[in-house]
Amino acid sequence: MQKEIFLLQLVLLFNYYILVFPAVLTHTAGSRVLELSDRFLEAHKDGQWLVMLYAPWCAHCKRLEPIWSHVAQHLHATPIRVGRVDCTRFSSVTTAFKIKVFPTILFLKGDQKYVYEGDRTREEIVKFALRLNGPPVQEITKTQSFDTIKREQDLYFLYVGNRAGVLWELYHKIANKFQAHAFFYQSHPNVVNKHAPVDNTPALFVYKENLHYNFTGHNLSDTKQVNETLYKWVNAERFPTFPKVTKTNINELFLTKKNLVLAVVEENQLEEVAPDMLEFRDMVESVIKNKRNKYHDHFQFGWTGSPNLANSVAMMTLPIPSLLVINSTTHHHHIPDDDTEKLTPYVIELFLEQIRNEMFMHFQRYGGNNWLVRSYRKWFETKTILISMWKGNPILMMVLLGLPFGFLSLICYGICCPDLLDASDDEDENIGTHHMKND
Template structure:
C-alpha cells in the first residue's frame, strides 16, 4: 500500500511538472503573434517587429527559435512581435514589397525599417530598441551612465543644451543612423565624472571603455558641419576591431575605408583555435597601438567566414591570413609575405604601401572581374558539395546530365539512322537500275 501510494504521488508530481512545462512553453510560444492580412488595417497602430516568412524557407525555420527568444525578451516593452506567412497572405507581401524570406521589419506609424544585420537575438533586440524611442534619448540621472556603459558597448553622446547648429545637425544625423547606433543627450552636471567634458556643447563616442571627442565642432558653415559630422558618425559607429559577418560587412563598406581583415576559422562552438587567436591579437595590436595613424583610412576587424573572403579574393586564402579590401572600389590587397612571417611592423609597412598606392591591387568592379567571380563561386560551391557529399552531388548533377544526354541522343541519333537508311535505299536503286550484281 505504501509503495502504491508513493508511486501515485510520484506520478502526480510528474504530471504536475509536465503540465507546468506545457503551460510555460505555450506561454513562451504565444509571445509571437501569428498575424493575417488583417494586419494591414492595424500596422500603423503602435510599434511592431514582424518576420515575413514562408513555411518552406530553410532560413525561416532556423530563425524561428531565435524569433521566439526575441519575442520573450521584448514582451515587457511596447513592441509587439509577430510573424506573417506571406505564402498565405500575399497581399501583405505585396504591400510591404517583400522580395525574400525571411524579411524582418520594424513598423512605427508611417515609418518602417528593414533589418539587414546578423540574425541573432541580441542584434535584433538592439535594432528594435533603438527604433522604439526617439532618435536621441535624454539622460537625466548621473547613475544612469553606469547602466548605460554596462549595457551598451558603443554609443554617441551630446552634452549641452538642445539648441544651436551643432544640436540640430546631431539630431538629424542621429535620425539617419538610428537603426545602427544609440544616440544620447545630457548636461555637464549629469555627465559629471563619466566623460571628459571641458566645455559645451560637445560630442563624444564611447567604445572600448573610452570616450573619443568630435574635434571639428567649431565649424560655422552648416553644410560643412553636416558633412563632417556625418562622416565622423559613420566611421565611429563600429568598434575598433569588430567581428565581420555577412550581416554587417555591407555596413562596414559604407565607411569608405580600407577594411583590414584577419581571416580566421571557428569551430562549431564559435571558438578560435589558439594559433589563429594569436594571429588575431597580433593584427588587433596594430590598430590599438597606432589608432591615430590608421583610424582615418582603415577599419580593422576579423572574420571567421573564409568562404566570404574566398569569394571576394577569387581564390582560396590560407588560414590564418590578412586581406585588405578597398570598400570604395572593391579592390583588395594581399601581403606578399606568408602569414606566419607577418609581424606588426610588416603589417604597418604593408598599410603604408596601400596608402601610397605602391602595392599591387586585385579584383575591382569590372565586367570581366564580375564574370570571373561568378564562375569562381559556382566552381567553389560545386567543389565544396563534392567534398562534403559526393554521392548527393552525383545524384543532383548526374541525373540531369543523364536526362540531357538521352534528349540529345533522341534528337540527333534518329537523323543519323534516317540518313543511313536513305543512303542504303539510293544504293539499292542504283544496283537495280544498272543490273549490278
C-alpha cells in the same frame, strides 16, 4: 444574471481584440511569436511591429526560428509586437513590402519601414528593435542612468548641451538617419558628471571600448562643413574598433569609405578559434589599439572567422590565418608578401603605410570592381560552393547534377531520334522503288 453579464463582457472583449488586432491569428507553439496573415497589411501601421517574412523551405529561415522565439520573449514587456508571415501562403504581403530574399526582418512604425541587415543573433536583433522603439535621440536626465546604459550597450553617441543651435540640429538630423544602427543620447553637464569629459558645451562624444572619443575639427559657423564632417564621423564611428566581419555586415563596413584591414581566421561549429589563430587575431588588433590616432582615419580594422568570405574577396584560397586589406571604394585588395609567420606589428605597420601612401611599386594590388572581375568572382564563388557541397555529400551532388543531365539527354534523344527514324524509313522506301524499276 451576473454570470450572463460576465459572459457578455468576455464576448465583447474578444470581439474588440479581433477588431484591434485583425492580423494576429495565433501564437507560434511554445513561443510569443505571433502568426500573421495577409490581414496584417491592414494593421501594420497600428503600433510597432518586428516581423520576420519567411518561406518554410528556406534553410536560413529554419535556422532563424529558435532565435526569433528568443527575440519575442526578450521584447515581450515592450510595446513592440513580434510576428512572422509565411510568404508562400500570403504572397500579397511579399508584394506589398517588396520582399526579394528570405528571411527578411522588418521593423514597422506607422508609415516608416526599416530593413534589418545585421547579424542574425538575438542580441543584435533586439538592439535593432530597441533603437527604433523610441525617438531618434533619447534624453538622459539621471546620472545613474549612464551606469545602466554602459552596462547594456557597448557603443553609443552622446550630445551634451541644450537642444538648440547648429550642432544640435545636425546631430538630431543625422541621428534620425542612423537610428537603426546606433543609440543616440542627449544630456546636460550636471547630469553627465564624471561619465564624459565635458569642458565646454555643446560637446559630442562616441562611447566604445569603455572610452569616450570627442567629435572635433569643426567650425560651427560653416554649417555645410559641419554637416559633412559630422555625417562622415558618425558613419565611421558607429562600428567597434575591431568588429567581427560577416556576410551581413561587410557591406555596411564598406560604407565607411576606409580600407578594411581583415584578420582572417577560422572558427569551428561552436564559434571557437584555435589558440594560434587567436594569437594572430590579437596581434592584428593590437596595431589599431596602440596606434589608433595614426590609423583610425584611414583604416577600419576587423576579423572574420569565415575564410570563405575572405576567399571570395581575394578570389583565391588564402592560407589560415592571413591578413587581407580591402579598399572599400574601388574593391581592390592587398595581401602582404611576407608569410603569416613573419608578420609582426611592425611589419603590418609598414604594410599599412605603403597602402596609405599609395606606394604600390613594392607590392601589387588585386581585384577591382569592373565587369570582368565581378564575373570571375561569381565563377569562383560558384566553384567554391560546388566543391564544398561535393566534399560534404558527394551522393547528393551526383543526384543534383545527374538529374538535369538525364533530363537534357532525354530531350536531346527525343529531338534527334525521330529524324533518324524518319530518314531510315525514307531510305527503305527509296531502295524498294529502285528494285522495282530494275525488275
